[in-house]
Amino acid sequence: MLTLRLKQLETAELVARTVVPTTPVMVRYHLTPRGDDLITALQPIAGHVQRWEIDGGQSTPSS
Numbered sequence: 001m002l003t004l005r006l007k008q009l010e011t012a013e014l015v016a017r018t019v020v021p022t023t024p025v026m027v028r029y030h031l032t033p034r035g036d037d038l039i040t041a042l043q044p045i046a047g048h049v050q051r052w053e054i055d056g057g058q059s060t061p062s063s
Contacts, residue, residue, distance in 0.1 A: 014038060 006029060009015040014035035020026040031039070 009035070 006015065006017070010017055010029075012034075013032055015029045016032050018028045018030070020028060
């Protein structure tokens with residue numbers, strides 16, 4: 001499942017994959033400029049979710 005998601009993110013040009021020729025082979029992923037830009041766009045939404053986190057079925061802003 002993780003491999004499939006990483007391939008989708010790579011296809012969408014949000015992450016880049018680098019193979020490190022070691023034994024065993026190591027694969028590293030990093031955000032592309034497009035992925036970095038998406039993080040910046042999502043931060044306000046994440047802040048909203050944290051402020052209005054649902055706890056016990058009631059929707060109230062967290063302190």
